[in-house]
Amino acid sequence: MSSKNIYLFLIFLFVGCGQDGKSQNNSLFDKQWHLKNTGQKLFINEVGKAGVDINLTFPSKYTGKGVNVLVTDSGVDFFHPDLEKNMKPNSFIDFTNSSIPRVLDKYKLKFGEEHHGTNVAGIIGSSVNADNQFRGIAPNVKIASANYLSNYKVKAGSSVINEKFFIYNFAVMNGIQIINESYGSASFANDYFYLGEYSIIYDLIKSAIRNAGFGFIIVRSAGNETCSKNYAEKILKAKGSSYLQVMEILETLTPNSLSNLSTDLAEILKAIRPILSQMDDANRNPNRIVVAALSANGNIANYSSIGANIWVTGLAGSESSVRSNDGIFHSPNFKRDYPEILTTRIAGMPSKNDYSLFDIGFLAENKKLNYTATFNGTSAAAPTVSGVIALMLEANPNLSFRDVKHILVKTSNRDKLTPNPKPYCIKILEKIGNYNANFSQLWNVGWVQNQAGNIFHNFYGFGLIDADRAIEMARNFHLPLGTQIDVNGKKSENMNVGAGMSSTSNLNIANDLSIEAVQLTPFIEADWPDGLGIVLESPSGTKSTLLYPGNSFIALENERKIKNYSYPVKDYSKVDITTGGDYLSNAFYEERSVGEWKLTLINSSQHSAKLTGWKIKIIGH
Structure with missing residues (x-):
């Protein structure tokens, strides 16, 4: 400082x-x-x-x-x-x-x-x-x-x-x-x-x-890892500099300076990534x-x-x-x-x-x-x-x-919340990242109202806790939710998604539940998954972003530059024994489960990807 x-x-x-x-x-x-x-x-x-x-x-x-x-x-x-x-x-x-x-x-x-x-x-x-x-x-x-x-x-x-x-x-x-x-978890690992x-x-x-x-x-x-500086700090350390310089660099960023970065500085900034909860x-x-x-x-x-x-x-x-x-293209880290x-x-x-x-x-x-x-x-x-x-x-x-x-x-309260937030590291990647024109598509999505009338945001959930309203509703709450059950579906695919493209796979669910949560496991072959986005759409047309491009599927090479590693869950033949790789969405709360669900794979990278299949679990009553 x-x-x-x-x-x-x-x-x-x-x-x-x-x-x-x-x-x-x-x-x-x-x-x-x-x-x-x-x-x-x-x-x-x-x-x-x-x-x-x-x-x-x-x-x-x-x-x-x-x-x-x-x-x-x-x-x-x-x-x-x-x-x-x-x-x-x-x-x-x-x-x-x-x-x-x-x-x-x-x-x-x-x-x-x-x-x-x-x-x-x-x-x-x-x-x-x-x-x-x-x-x-x-x-x-x-x-x-x-x-x-x-x-x-x-x-x-x-x-x-x-x-x-x-x-x-x-x-x-x-x-x-x-x-x-x-x-x-303090940081993401494969x-x-x-x-x-x-x-x-x-x-x-x-x-x-x-x-x-x-x-x-x-x-x-x-978690506290939106715009994690972990890799950026390691790169600086490997170059003999203090990790505190990451904050100094961020504090002085301007649109002009972003367009005139050295190779080393660009590598450091591109290593700052959002780690999803x-x-x-x-x-x-x-x-x-x-x-x-x-x-x-x-x-x-x-x-x-x-x-x-x-x-x-x-x-x-x-x-x-x-x-x-x-x-603004930075976070004012020193203003404590x-x-x-x-x-x-x-x-x-x-x-x-x-x-x-x-x-x-x-x-x-x-x-x-x-x-x-x-x-x-x-x-x-x-x-x-x-x-x-x-x-x-x-x-x-x-x-x-x-x-x-x-x-x-x-x-929960939405009126007190500021609309249109965006992580500062994403605003930087929009300027200097090696991505296609569709990179910002998912990052620009805000509040989404589902068919049941519930409004959801990936940054805020259903909104800010409101004690008086929650207590008042709790006092007289009599709404039996019914026995909770799980419904599962799965589908094999062979869907290639080229650089800068998106493709959609459909899967039909016959059971009619009131949804409480949805878990999706995609199986993806991709050597550059940090450019991938995943969107799940319900039969009612509600879309939920599960993975954003510019994500944390990266690693360090010799502690000096970032590299990509392949998407970790890729083999659909193991669909029935896979115990991870799932994404949870709450955006469909109280919608009906019956009908056609859609998984869209958005590829913002410069390399191709393939969806080999997916499975879905719908939890409801």
């Missing part, structure tokens, strides 16, 4: 602070913009847009009483004064000291533990602090913790599969209604496209999902609620991973995505003065990542280092949704997982 940027950064941080380190308003509730956004000044220079919040009336009749939430994350600090009384007794799952997990009543976190789990817990269910009015969304929930992500787990610990089994079985046996999973042994976990979740007042609901982060196998599971992240001005956050698997959007803050026609989430941290424990005056304890409101004002990411968005669901379950304890999903579809 340049000295000028540092100077301006510090100036912004001092705005709103007196010379004695006291801010102008001691109420931390007034700084929790995700609860009530009035466009208020926070501990930074920028302000949010009034009304961009969870829309919860205060004081609320519902506080999450009687609802148990498991935060599976790094450990939660239950010695924190705002969390201690909300701890669920005998519900701290510890994976750190033995290969066999143990359940404790309370656990003192070791120095060096990440604040992440405590950040998440505070958003969901911090009790109301009488001194500063800080609170969680559901301040009377009971919170359990699993330190699944602790960075000091023993090396000889149990496998991920065994740990997941332990967590989910504990949840069933101990009355956990909500599991918050604010984590996911083998992530296969479920493999994780299919066991898939089946366990399906059997334990909440129904008739029993079981749990999983809320999970969509679908590329994490856990996020393709229709038995999870996958959450995108919104900035404080109503635009999708620039990091929030996108895809047809998103269900709903929560609040998180930080930088916004650029928009389609705003003329956007509203982010104020929440709890491990009490009294400093962090190497602290940078704001509030977080380092300079301001009177945080002298004891009990809070952070800089939590963001889809990790922050997921617990805003978990907190609202806790209020819904208090209002109606009989709600099932499917009921909750249905209510979120019907009550």
Whole structure:
């Protein structure tokens, strides 16, 4: 960061602070913009847009009483004064000291533990602090913790599969209604496209999902990998440069500079790619609620991973995505003065990542280092949704997982959301990528209304969580959804798709279901799949984009330049044993399944591709 940027950064941080380190308003509730956004000044220079919040009336009749939430994350600090009384007794799952997990009543976190789990817990269910009015969304929930992500787990610990089994079985046996999973894959690798042994976990979740007042609901982060800089940073490192230069490069991009790039610089920029939320196998599971992240001005956050698997959007803050026609070709990475989430941290424990005056304890409101004002990411968005669901379950304890999903579809808000977002890396690839003229076709699609009247967007799902509307609908919800069943179809193909072309395959489904989710597995022969787009069209004519061109099907060659690798699921002869390669779409919710489905393969690359077949699973009632 340049000295000028540092100077301006510090100036912004001092705005709103007196010379004695006291801010102008001691109420931390007034700084929790995700609860009530009035466009208020926070501990930074920028302000949010009034009304961009969870829309919860205060004081609320519902506080999450009687609802148990498991935060599976790094450990939660239950010695924190705002969390201690909300701890669920005998519900701290510890994976750190033995290969066999143990359940404790309370656990003192070791120095060096990440604040992440405590950040998440505070958003969901911090009790109301009488001194500063800080609170969680559901301040009377009971919170359990699993330190699944602790960075000091023993090396000889149990496998991920065994740990997941332990967590989910504990949840069933101990009355956990909500599991918050604010984590996911950090980057995409070819083998992530296969479920493999994780299919066991898939089946366990399906059997334990909440129904008739029993079981749990999983809320999970969509991911923070839209415009992943991972490969670009590796290229710079291989060339002997700092990865921080990627941000410097992005900050100075203009339309003119994009047209005059060196070969090396173009290679670096072309390596910045969107990793769809679908590329994490856990996020393709229709038995999870996958959450995108919104900035404080109503635009999708620039990091929030996108895809047809998103269900709903929560609040998180930080930088916004650029928009389609705003003329911007970069993300302002150094401007760390956007509203982010104020929440709890491990009490009294400093962090190497602290940078704001509030977080380092300079301001009177945080002298004891009990809070952070800089939590963001889809990790922050997921617990805003978990907190609202806790209020819904208090209002109606009989709600099932499917009921909750249905209510979120019907009550989420679209009016507060900014239209026409586009990842900055896609705007760059539109200018310098080696693609055909049809490259932008899918990226320019916005909200889609299906035949059942439900409106969906691959960036936002069904919209922004709306607490008051969701609670009100939950209170009197009586809509039996019927027994859920699966319908399967498959088709062999031999469909060549030339460079810059698109082709469509049809498949007829005879069963008439009300659709809850659709999973598609295409089998594709392509050596340059990063130029492919996949669209699924229902019998009603609704189109859902499952894969975009400019995607993450790339790798590094000698750590110095990007290369393509072939599409990983290609052999249709293995259609009946394939346990991965599927895409999930929620865009067809409540449409009818009967009739002709269409898969269109759009080829924006300079090379040919072939669809060898596809299979479809329709989940509904």
